[in-house]
Amino acid sequence: MERRTFLAWVAAAGEDSRFIAEARYYEKLPHRKIKCKLCPRECVIDDRERGYCGVRENRGGTYYTLVHSRVCAANIDPIEKKPFFHFHPGSLAFSIATAGCNVNCKMCQNWDISQARPEQVRAQYLPPRELAEVARRNNCASVAYTYSEPVIFYEYMMDSAEAARAAGLKNAVVTGGYIQREPLLALAKRVDAIKVDLKGYSEKFYKEVVNGELKPVLDGLVTMRKLGMWNEIVYLVIPTLNDTDEQFKGLARWVKANLGLDVPVHFTRFHPEYLLKNLPPTPLQSLERAKAIADAEGLHYVYIGNVPGHPAENTYCPKCRRMLVERAGFTVKSMEIRKGKCRFCHEPVAGVWG
Amino acid sequence: MNRRQLLQSCLAGWLPADSPSRVVIAREKGPAPARIPALLDRAVAAFYGVDSPLDAWKKIVRPGEVVGLKVNCLSGKGGSTHVALVEAICERLQQAGIRARDILIWDRLNSDLESAGFRIQSGGSRIRCLGNDTLGYEGELLAYGAAGSLMSKALTQVCDAVINLPVLKDHGIAGVTMALKNMFGAIHNPNKYHSNAGNPYVADVYMLPPIRQKVRLAICDAITAQYEGGPSYMPQWSWPFNGLLVARDPVALDATGWRIIERKRAEKGMKSLKDAGRVPAYIATAADGRHRIGTDDPQRIERVEV
Numbered sequence: 001m002e003r004r005t006f007l008a009w010v011a012a013a014g015e016d017s018r019f020i021a022e023a024r025y026y027e028k029l030p031h032r033k034i035k036c037k038l039c040p041r042e043c044v045i046d047d048r049e050r051g052y053c054g055v056r057e058n059r060g061g062t063y064y065t066l067v068h069s070r071v072c073a074a075n076i077d078p079i080e081k082k083p084f085f086h087f088h089p090g091s092l093a094f095s096i097a098t099a100g101c102n103v104n105c106k107m108c109q110n111w112d113i114s115q116a117r118p119e120q121v122r123a124q125y126l127p128p129r130e131l132a133e134v135a136r137r138n139n140c141a142s143v144a145y146t147y148s149e150p151v152i153f154y155e156y157m158m159d160s161a162e163a164a165r166a167a168g169l170k171n172a173v174v175t176g177g178y179i180q181r182e183p184l185l186a187l188a189k190r191v192d193a194i195k196v197d198l199k200g201y202s203e204k205f206y207k208e209v210v211n212g213e214l215k216p217v218l219d220g221l222v223t224m225r226k227l228g229m230w231n232e233i234v235y236l237v238i239p240t241l242n243d244t245d246e247q248f249k250g251l252a253r254w255v256k257a258n259l260g261l262d263v264p265v266h267f268t269r270f271h272p273e274y275l276l277k278n279l280p281p282t283p284l285q286s287l288e289r290a291k292a293i294a295d296a297e298g299l300h301y302v303y304i305g306n307v308p309g310h311p312a313e314n315t316y317c318p319k320c321r322r323m324l325v326e327r328a329g330f331t332v333k334s335m336e337i338r339k340g341k342c343r344f345c346h347e348p349v350a351g352v353w354g
Numbered sequence: 355m356n357r358r359q360l361l362q363s364c365l366a367g368w369l370p371a372d373s374p375s376r377v378v379i380a381r382e383k384g385p386a387p388a389r390i391p392a393l394l395d396r397a398v399a400a401f402y403g404v405d406s407p408l409d410a411w412k413k414i415v416r417p418g419e420v421v422g423l424k425v426n427c428l429s430g431k432g433g434s435t436h437v438a439l440v441e442a443i444c445e446r447l448q449q450a451g452i453r454a455r456d457i458l459i460w461d462r463l464n465s466d467l468e469s470a471g472f473r474i475q476s477g478g479s480r481i482r483c484l485g486n487d488t489l490g491y492e493g494e495l496l497a498y499g500a501a502g503s504l505m506s507k508a509l510t511q512v513c514d515a516v517i518n519l520p521v522l523k524d525h526g527i528a529g530v531t532m533a534l535k536n537m538f539g540a541i542h543n544p545n546k547y548h549s550n551a552g553n554p555y556v557a558d559v560y561m562l563p564p565i566r567q568k569v570r571l572a573i574c575d576a577i578t579a580q581y582e583g584g585p586s587y588m589p590q591w592s593w594p595f596n597g598l599l600v601a602r603d604p605v606a607l608d609a610t611g612w613r614i615i616e617r618k619r620a621e622k623g624m625k626s627l628k629d630a631g632r633v634p635a636y637i638a639t640a641a642d643g644r645h646r647i648g649t650d651d652p653q654r655i656e657r658v659e660v
Contacts, residue, residue: 031583033526046526046586048428048466054545104546106502111495115543119463119487120504211549274495275502 018125019070019118021155023056023063025183032061039102039151039178040216053152054117055100066118067098068156071126073113073147076138078330082146082174083305085315086264086351087193087230089325090332093172094135096126097147098156102178103212105199106275107238114148128156128163136167141354142192146174154183161190176210177217184220185227193230193352196221200242201235201251209241218254225259230352232264234305237282237290239270248290252297261300261318262350267291268305288312300350319347374656375603375649376401377610379576381659386577386596391442393598397573398446400660401600408449414571415515417451420458422513422568426520426536426575427461427470433587434470435519435575439598443517443573444481459483460508462539484508491542499558499644503541509564516569518604522576522595522611524584528552529627529634531585532611533572533604534647537565556636557645560604566647572607574599581618593618605640605648606655612637 025037032047036056043051045058055067077095079088099121101114108114113121126134135143143164145157150173161171171191176199179187198217199210206214224231235251237243248267255263267290269282287304291312294302304312308329315325315337322344326334336343340353380397382389395407402410415421423443425435444457455478461467464474464485475483489512491504509516520536527548528535534556538544541562547555560566576599582591595614601607612634616626627633641650649655 031588032586044526048586050545052545052548054543115546117542120491120542275497
């Protein structure tokens, strides 16, 4: 990941009150303990201890986030890199992250920040209004909360989303979707699009590889859909771990039944990282098999990702099958969607086209 | 000793797995804080079976080595490794030929050390006292089983030998926390390893090579012990055990300490840790055939009370 510097780095280690704010979702317990109510894990945390995410700390019975405005990665990315293929294509997203994550995926590509505590990585002070201003000045159409896990910097994301919206920007979230219902409902009022990394389609996979649970993620996706938020789904295909026909079919059928045919699903190639360096990159055949299964279930927009130049990077009209958006990697080469419809047959194409 | 046992012994820097693991429990009859140096001498001499404490320390460290003292300071004053105990160990180390500047007192954060009464000291000819936030972590991931972590440079770059100085106490998630779990302070991501009462994570982290190779002795501070409400210091659930537990085998030490805590809980009419839903199963995992860090079998633990 390229890390451009927009502001001065601040010291990684040490206390800095600028980054500390009281957490919004937690419950006070006897003996200065607290229970976190942000994600389904519901960590019960002693005084002076942190939650599983590593960025929230109990101080004397009050729970604090330590990463408000504490940005450890800031880049200007094409929105396609998130990937969002049906949300303002061809636009730029000012993309930020803080340290920390509420799961511990063995395949994490950004483990150096997601599995770190805030004091272990370099950071920049980037308060919400300044973030919105920097994004606007750099011709970004949106702010993307991404790279690590935005749920764990929830308070910063919420405040930033408000500032970004006031500045005329959109808000896009890239998340594992492991969040409780109440904070999700509040988030839905402030952001415009959520891409969920559906990391597998079995509880066993979530337990053994992700250190999380599948059901709350699926429930969250249904909630997002009901609220009318724009959603896309990424499924990272990992050899031997989540690449069976049954898993692909189960996923596609669940999407069809619960979210509808118009939610884009991206099957992306895995590269050996973090705790799964022993596995090979995903064979192209596995990705094409996944796409064929999802296509056969009738999903309208099924993509193959991390394979530059593959025809399944492009968007095709679900009715006339003509190519509507041609992509090369993260670049949009041609665009044949007009006012949300296919230029050729006028079939509506789901998405937020700007 | 056959070839397999010899290899295990060399790899672990430990006694062969089938040798009895000695755990010395040294106690004072009255309040111990004022008599910590004498208590320490008695405990260490008994562990090594020597008359002179200095002879014991000369078996632990060699002049020229850099020695780390891994304290446990998360609970602030009251629930952390006593400063007086650490001072007494530093005194004995220097008498054994370790230079003051070659002693490093360390834990996760400078603020943790300060809250327990230690003074941050980074250079010069004096004893150093620093947190991992100053010392830093390695950039390369070390992995074993379910654990994948960056290791504190205190272990990898600064110290030749480490003396593990945990506190005898209850832990609200993991059941108990002593020698094995204290090494969570040597990694960058301990927050990831509390699921399932720390099992198998505590054992897996202890298998990371710098820990296995460099920790030479555990001296568990049981002057004030805690049987409920940990790891935060809860005076209402603490009691003056007035003792120290010394072992080279951290599994044997933890198994012994766990029994002490269970006895106290029973005496106070509290549920056992098993009934409370937080049995420290990681201790048995650390003793299993895959880990072989030590033994939790009471029949193979030589318990010596002095």
